[in-house]
Amino acid sequence: xxxxxxxxxxxxxxxxxxxLTAVPVGSxxxxxxxDMGLSSATIRNEMSDLEELGYLDQPHVSAGRVPSAKAYxxxxxxxxxxxxxxTDSDMALRAHFLGRTRQMEEVMDHAAQVLSSxxxxxxxxxxPTGTQPRIRNIQLVSVSDNAALAVIVTDAGVVRDAVIRVSxxxxxxxxxxxxxxxxxxxxxKTLSEAVERMPEIIRGMQSQAELLEGFGDVMNTQQQANHPxxxxxGTSNMLNYPEYADMEKARSFLSLMETRDRLADIIGQKGEMxxxxxxxxxxxxxxxxxxxxxxxTYTTGNGQQGTIGVIGPTxxxxxxxxxxxxxxxxxxxxLFGTGEDDVLKLE
Amino acid sequence: xxxxxxxxxxxxxxxxxxxLTAVPVGSxxxxxxxDMGLSSATIRNEMSDLEELGYLDQPHVSAGRVPSAKAYxxxxxxxxxxxxxxTDSDMALRAHFLGRTRQMEEVMDHAAQVLSSxxxxxxxxxxPTGTQPRIRNIQLVSVSDNAALAVIVTDAGVVRDAVIRVSxxxxxxxxxxxxxxxxxxxxxKTLSEAVERMPEIIRGMQSQAELLEGFGDVMNTQQQANHPxxxxxGTSNMLNYPEYADMEKARSFLSLMETRDRLADIIGQKGEMxxxxxxxxxxxxxxxxxxxxxxxTYTTGNGQQGTIGVIGPTxxxxxxxxxxxxxxxxxxxxLFGTGEDDVLKLE
DNA sequence: TGTTAGCACTCACTCGCAGCGAGTGCTAAC
DNA sequence: GTTAGCACTCGCTGCGAGTGAGTGCTAACA
Numbered sequence: 001x002x003x004x005x006x007x008x009x010x011x012x013x014x015x016x017x018x019x020l021t022a023v024p025v026g027s028x029x030x031x032x033x034x035d036m037g038l039s040s041a042t043i044r045n046e047m048s049d050l051e052e053l054g055y056l057d058q059p060h061v062s063a064g065r066v067p068s069a070k071a072y073x074x075x076x077x078x079x080x081x082x083x084x085x086x087t088d089s090d091m092a093l094r095a096h097f098l099g100r101t102r103q104m105e106e107v108m109d110h111a112a113q114v115l116s117s118x119x120x121x122x123x124x125x126x127x128p129t130g131t132q133p134r135i136r137n138i139q140l141v142s143v144s145d146n147a148a149l150a151v152i153v154t155d156a157g158v159v160r161d162a163v164i165r166v167s168x169x170x171x172x173x174x175x176x177x178x179x180x181x182x183x184x185x186x187x188x189k190t191l192s193e194a195v196e197r198m199p200e201i202i203r204g205m206q207s208q209a210e211l212l213e214g215f216g217d218v219m220n221t222q223q224q225a226n227h228p229x230x231x232x233x234g235t236s237n238m239l240n241y242p243e244y245a246d247m248e249k250a251r252s253f254l255s256l257m258e259t260r261d262r263l264a265d266i267i268g269q270k271g272e273m274x275x276x277x278x279x280x281x282x283x284x285x286x287x288x289x290x291x292x293x294x295x296x297t298y299t300t301g302n303g304q305q306g307t308i309g310v311i312g313p314t315x316x317x318x319x320x321x322x323x324x325x326x327x328x329x330x331x332x333x334x335l336f337g338t339g340e341d342d343v344l345k346l347e
Numbered sequence: 348x349x350x351x352x353x354x355x356x357x358x359x360x361x362x363x364x365x366x367l368t369a370v371p372v373g374s375x376x377x378x379x380x381x382d383m384g385l386s387s388a389t390i391r392n393e394m395s396d397l398e399e400l401g402y403l404d405q406p407h408v409s410a411g412r413v414p415s416a417k418a419y420x421x422x423x424x425x426x427x428x429x430x431x432x433x434t435d436s437d438m439a440l441r442a443h444f445l446g447r448t449r450q451m452e453e454v455m456d457h458a459a460q461v462l463s464s465x466x467x468x469x470x471x472x473x474x475p476t477g478t479q480p481r482i483r484n485i486q487l488v489s490v491s492d493n494a495a496l497a498v499i500v501t502d503a504g505v506v507r508d509a510v511i512r513v514s515x516x517x518x519x520x521x522x523x524x525x526x527x528x529x530x531x532x533x534x535x536k537t538l539s540e541a542v543e544r545m546p547e548i549i550r551g552m553q554s555q556a557e558l559l560e561g562f563g564d565v566m567n568t569q570q571q572a573n574h575p576x577x578x579x580x581g582t583s584n585m586l587n588y589p590e591y592a593d594m595e596k597a598r599s600f601l602s603l604m605e606t607r608d609r610l611a612d613i614i615g616q617k618g619e620m621x622x623x624x625x626x627x628x629x630x631x632x633x634x635x636x637x638x639x640x641x642x643x644t645y646t647t648g649n650g651q652q653g654t655i656g657v658i659g660p661t662x663x664x665x666x667x668x669x670x671x672x673x674x675x676x677x678x679x680x681x682l683f684g685t686g687e688d689d690v691l692k693l694e
Numbered sequence: 695t696g697t698t699a700g701c702a703c704t705c706a707c708t709c710g711c712a713g714c715g716a717g718t719g720c721t722a723a724c
Numbered sequence: 725g726t727t728a729g730c731a732c733t734c735g736c737t738g739c740g741a742g743t744g745a746g747t748g749c750t751a752a753c754a
Contacts, residue, residue, distance in 0.1 A: 106574060136489075136490065136496075137488040139486045139500075142483075143500075149500055153486075236602040239598045247594075251583055251586045
């Protein structure tokens with residue numbers, strides 16, 4: 001007994017119906033709603049086969065069938081290779097982006113919101129990472145008599161800032177020249193390389209030892225801490241779905257959404273594909289046993305890769321989600337892109 | 348019939364019990380658990396009076412009594428003036444903060460988390476605002492051949508950054524000198540003042556008109572957008588409380604938490620007091636009809652005020668919350684404080 | 695006059711049970 | 725190979741009795 005064309009069509013119908021209704025679907029429903037030209041009895045036989053093949057589960061004897069993770073897998077794989085992902089919601093997305101400021105984190109936040117409102121699931125956007133960001137410019141600015149703000153600009157366009165406190169009073173000109181020296185010495189280096197280089201620089205500028213040491217500390221914590229911004233949208237969407245009618249489930253899901261670090265790990269796992277779909281157990285996250293995660297990557301001008309993800313129930317509208325994500329991925333790639341001033345210039 | 352000492356003690360007992368159990372409390376419970384030396388019958392009479400006075404509600408005839416918003420109000424007012432707010436959880440809070448990086452937003456996020464985990468409610472932290480932040484330093488850094496990153500440092504220690512795109516190729520030295528000029532011209536000004544000043548500056552530096560105009564745009568959007576970071580912690584805590592067993596309520600609460608702008612408005616309303624407690628209807632937010640909001644302010648070195656808030660069910664543990672917030676407020680004031688290097692130096 | 699014991703009454707909540715109906719698997723006929 | 729028919733399963737709904745916490749009232753007591 002194998003998987004023939006007809007079985008596949010029936011399976012597809014079951015998945016479609018289940019995605020829509022979240023109710024176990026019976027043989028009669030299929031034979032009536034999706035005119036297959038087959039009676040319910042025949043469908044029943046096929047369904048029985050499909051269950052044996054592992055594509056369907058039966059919550060209990062007298063209920064309909066529910067697609068298994070394996071079924072979704074098949075469905076999605078087929079979708080990914082065949083569909084070639086349309087991008088018709090392009091306009092909506094684009095419109096959403098017009099007239100917006102371009103601050104990195106705001107764009108990410110906004111993207112997460114758009115993504116979640118367009119899909120009605122939960123969306124996550126991670127900033128570009130990958131190759132270690134390289135320092136472009138360092139600037140020390142006094143904020144009070146004995147405190148300076150260190151601003152580090154990296155090629156990812158990300159700005160990191162931290163306060164340095166010193167005992168003696170700060171001299172504006174000195175800060176300027178130190179900034180200049182630091183930029184000169186460290187530009188092009190990664191944060192960790194810069195940290196290694198610091199002792200030497202301090203040796204060469206004993207007069208500013210305290211300030212420089214403070215700066216070294218800052219770099220060190222920056223490098224270690226490395227908490228990238230995690231943008232999330234539509235966490236409350238999840239509560240719309242009967243899958244999360246159970247409070248306990250909802251709670252554990254939400255609290256997972258709150259631990260950004262872990263979330264970033266989960267979403268950030270990159271495959272070699274531009275799209276990844278992890279279904280149910282494939283997520284490897286107990287709290288997400290009946291969730292699916294769809295991720296896609298976007299690419300910035302300097303080749304760094306960011307990730308966008310949508311989290312929904314396993315019976316999510318994969319085709320819709322993939323479509324929207326495809327579009328969003330492109331948008332972000334353009335926005336952070338190679339310097340073609342297409343999208344931005346529209347503003 | 349007035350509010351005498353005994354009535355007050357009984358009311359207090361009812362509130363305490365209800366805060367603990369979230370179950371309507373009956374006369375017997377009070378007479379047994381809190382030894383008042385009174386029989387349940389007497390308590391019943393008093394409770395009947397208290398209900399008439401508006402301090403108690405009765406969900407239905409054969410249930411116990413539940414404190415009304417008016418009762419909490421009384422309770423809290425008494426707490427605020429009498430208690431003088433202890434700060435014994437000081438140590439725990441302090442320990443939490445040690446060894447952390449000092450990036451503004453991270454501190455806020457962290458504060459929100461600590462606040463929520465210490466109270467088991469939802470916590471919100473808003474950055475300092477009030478007096479318009481003033482520009483301290485402006486730096487343009489090239490990020491690609493025809494894009495520059497504008498970094499604006501304000502006296503609030505906040506850094507704002509945005510990308511400027513230009514058509515011609517950027518010259519590093521030119522950027523440097525433009526940065527210098529801009530800093531010279533605009534330092535000490537507020538964003539809006541700076542925006543007004545821009546046309547004049549552009550006239551004086553025709554050679555860099557495009558760049559400067561781009562910068563002007565950035566300032567403009569920055570000034571308008573003005574989306575301060577809103578740190579939230581423990582949203583999922585809310586689901587622990589039977590008040591939110593109803594999915595629909597939970598959903599609307601969570602989705603309110605997601606609309607940061609609105610949330611910031613709600614939390615950010617400043618009274619003249621350092622502590623504000625809004626109970627139930629007093630919040631003015633329909634979604635929070637049975638929530639209370641406690642806010643406190645912290646103050647930065649330059650006199651700007653930030654806000655921290657805790658949101659919980661009306662029957663929240665006010666004394667605990669006020670205590671924790673008192674401590675947290677001080678911590679933050681110190682941290683962003685007048686330059687005394689107490690807390691930070693510990694690191 | 696304030697306090698208390700006693701009692702009737704209310705009413706949400708739980709539990710068990712019958713009935714319903716969607717859905718299945720099997721069998722026999724087409 | 726397909727389909728009609730039928731017996732069977734079993735979760736879900738609704739209903740009615742029983743339970744118990746809690747009240748208000750009255751009458752007795754200090």
